[in-house]
Amino acid sequence: MSRLARVLPRHAAVLVWVPVLLAAPALEVRSGPGPVVLALGLVALAATSCVVAVLKSWPCSSTVSTAAWVVLTVSVGIGSLAYDGWPPAWLLVAMTAGVTFRPAVALGAITLAVVLATSTLARGGASVEDVYSQAFVVALAGAAAATFSHLVATADALRRTRAQLVVAAVADERERFSRDLHDVLGHTLSVMVVKAQAVRRLVPTDPDAAAVHAADIEQIGRTALTQVRETVHAVRTLTLTEQLEAAHDALTAAGIRADVHTPTSSVDPAVGTPLAWALREGVTNVLRHSSASTCRIDLVRRGTSFELRVCDDGVGTPPPEHEGRIGGLDGLRSRLVAAGGELEVAPGPDGFSLTARVPAALDAATERSR
Template identity: 60%
Template structure:
């Protein structure tokens, strides 16, 4: 009957849950040894039966756990792959929204300036038209960079672009000189500045805009304040909501709302 007991131990190791298997295998081994001893009362044979049956059951149980673990790992790997794809899609969508929303707003402002200046100052109008061409070419390059997750925006570059875009729209700007802010720290605030300027151009109807960048108590803070009315809140479903997630991922945050004389956006990240 030895093969039968080996089969029972193997089935217990393969079919039963882990705890039940570890309880059943010793029981099967003891019963097999007891019956062996009753048939042939030789202690060495009974102990051998315990060892062989236990080894068979334990081997089957370990194999079962390996198979289960392999299935779990494979399923987890598939889930991680799906999550990575979804995360990458969200990143591309968010970056394209921020990039194209800002770029198209600037192009609209420049085009309006061209139309306004053509009758009175063709040279200035031609300059704005050349800017539109440059902005369009730059946007094409940046779209490729977004798709390939390369060359993130810098706060220094965005400060210069923001001042130019706001002044082209006839908005008086107060802004700091572009500084050598750390690229990794400045990237989330660069996106924040881009979104803020886009909203000023699109929604505010502002005549003045103030941009501040300061280090304060371990925080790098950006403030964009204008004297307009701000957005109607619909953009928070897209641009501002995505910006808030981006800043939170960097350990920072975002506040938007009415200020003392208009609308204010405040964004911050840890200055570490």
């Protein structure tokens, strides 16, 4: 949106009054060419300075807008002292101050306009009632213009904030879908590849075992279709118990000895879900990159947190992390951080390790944000 398109709605309450409030000073001078020219010059100067002050005041007052308001005030003051018909122009001075300056400065400027308006009117011999009426009208005009300008600016800010929230919501949903799809299919396809390799190895020597693995591939494929549908509809939830069993089966099928140690007590589902995602990613990396013969999975309670550690004795490492990458270790780290936890990945003395920590108790707000 252009600058002019933003300024005009906010300051329309002032700009529409420029010709109305300056019409009387322009029409009431009939004493000769000289006074008429001077009066029209003051009117033109007042109108121009008012428009400049208003248009240069967005998003806040500047040196130009402040100077223009001063010129407007001086021109109206000179006109009020030299001619009749200028009292309405003081409303324009107060209204311009209300939309040009910040609230604290605007209050002082409107007060100054009230003082000058009543002083010039009293100097011309006006009654006390007229002076009080002028003070009230000028102050009310300035306050009304400032309030209207503030309301329009607030409505504009709310519209822009709503548009930004829509964009952010779409981006968050796209990131969630990409991350879930990567984590779900990445693991499932890795298991299918491992089992397909087992089928190829066993066909010549043990057809019955190869048939069992082939049936597993079929079942995993059907499960993957269900997982994709659940991911699309944002209802995919992992359980730690199921994932521990799946990790053991996948590692065994790949010829990797699985050594799993878990606590005797149950883990709360709110805590188990982020740990299940961590286990899934850790086992996927072992299958893809480690060339390991053994994988140890430890789940322990340490103080107020649960710690899951996946450690292999291989030589492979996960793919390098990239800033802004969706899925993989970056996506897992985002899940754990949203749950109040943390992720550590590092080569250990006997291989590569992935460690995920999650607080033992997650509140409802944290779980919903995950």
